[in-house]
Amino acid sequence: MTPQLLQPNLVHHFYAGGARIAALRGLPPVERCPEEWVGATVARDGSSEVGLARTADGTLVRDLVQADPAAWVGGDSIGGDTGILLKLLDAGQRLPVHVHPDRDFAARHLDCPYGKTEAWLVLEATGDAAVYLGWSADVDPDELAERRDAQDSDWMLSRLNRIPVRPGDAFLVPAGTPHAIGEGVFVAEVQEPTDFSILLEWSITTSTRDESHLGLGFDQAMAAVSTAGLSGQALEQLVVHHDLDDRVATPVPLLPEAGDPYFRLHLLAPGPDDAPEVREGFAALVVLSGTGVLEGATGSVPVGGGQSLVVPSAFGPWRLVGDARVLVARPGEGWREALGQRIVG
CATH class of the missing domain: 2.60.120.10 (Jelly Rolls)
Known part of the structure; x- marks a missing residue:
């Protein structure tokens, strides 16, 4: 997937x-x-x-x-x-x-x-x-x-x-x-x-x-x-x-830490020799600019500026290769546990 x-x-x-x-x-x-x-x-x-x-x-x-x-x-x-x-x-x-x-x-x-x-x-x-x-x-x-x-x-x-x-x-x-x-x-x-x-x-x-x-x-x-x-x-x-124009080797957390139980938002903006990796799990993406490839356990997907995507957990840990700048939104760690039996079947 x-x-x-x-x-x-x-x-x-x-x-x-x-x-x-x-x-x-x-x-x-x-x-x-x-x-x-x-x-x-x-x-x-x-x-x-x-x-x-x-x-x-x-x-x-x-x-x-x-x-x-x-x-x-x-x-x-x-x-x-x-x-x-x-x-x-x-x-x-x-x-x-x-x-x-x-x-x-x-x-x-x-x-x-x-x-x-x-x-x-x-x-x-x-x-x-x-x-x-x-x-x-x-x-x-x-x-x-x-x-x-x-x-x-x-x-x-x-x-x-x-x-x-x-x-x-x-x-x-x-x-x-x-x-x-x-x-x-x-x-x-x-x-x-x-x-x-x-x-x-x-x-x-x-x-x-x-x-x-x-x-x-x-x-x-x-x-x-x-x-x-x-x-x-x-x-x-x-x-x-955060400076959104910086090129960095790892995902950049963009929000105050107090929001972590609810959601997380990272910027992927690799340099020429970088390929920042994201942990497996559902994610929603917006490609702000540039081009690149998402490489995961089950394949690879090319992306370009202006596109939006959803990433399934089954894609496994994945990384971005290229010069794209990508926003990655994910739910908070342990989001089901935080909500208890209200949403867990």
Whole structure:
């Protein structure tokens, strides 16, 4: 079994963007398709199909994993679960201030073992590009509810940590943390495999209030929203930087270590005599540039800039030969054990 090329999988959304994804994939721009879901086996919230990834021959990745979970993820899997979701996200406007629930909240209220802790790797940034991550000081829950109902964007943004960004910056966004991505920021996003978002600010999108609380009502949904301040050392631990143009002999871990239980994202960027090796296991790949060959226990696959692929566990340990630069997203170590009996059959 060898890695499989993926069809483009652009997803229409409630915010603008997507031109840089289309350019990377060699496609004409499509209005309001600011995300590509790479190797996704989970669909958009409220949909049974939107977001699901397909291989080049049109087969759903979810169906491949369901049919042979041992070969694809090295063990049991319920519903084609791979433990991870990789996205490309190109913000053509500032995203709304929003929050994702954690695993405990999702298990209690959404019948799902996963929350939505996520991380961003900045690939490109134009203009006065920035992200917003966590409150800079504690906020009063009652005032937050009032400002949310009034759609007071200025109030919310003024109380969030605004962080200017450059390519190579990476941010861990723990579930429960209010956040937004600014206009002009192009990221690779790795996350738990769900589509759960609580919008504190829907007025700058095509969404509505009734579509902003996961069907729970805000009285219940706001229990998932942290009102504690995030600053100083706590904020610093959520941010790292790497030079994405460096050529190195080994896979480069790109995210803060605190994200390791949830997901991992590495850059393969070998020099002329290098062939960085990746451990066996499911992976979703985006080839940023160049050409190369993936060599594994069961064969080899040529790759080139703009392509995306999924790698089955049965490919064994594998390495990249050539001058390609490849992002490799994998689930956290022991992801089944971390979720316990909720997902293990």
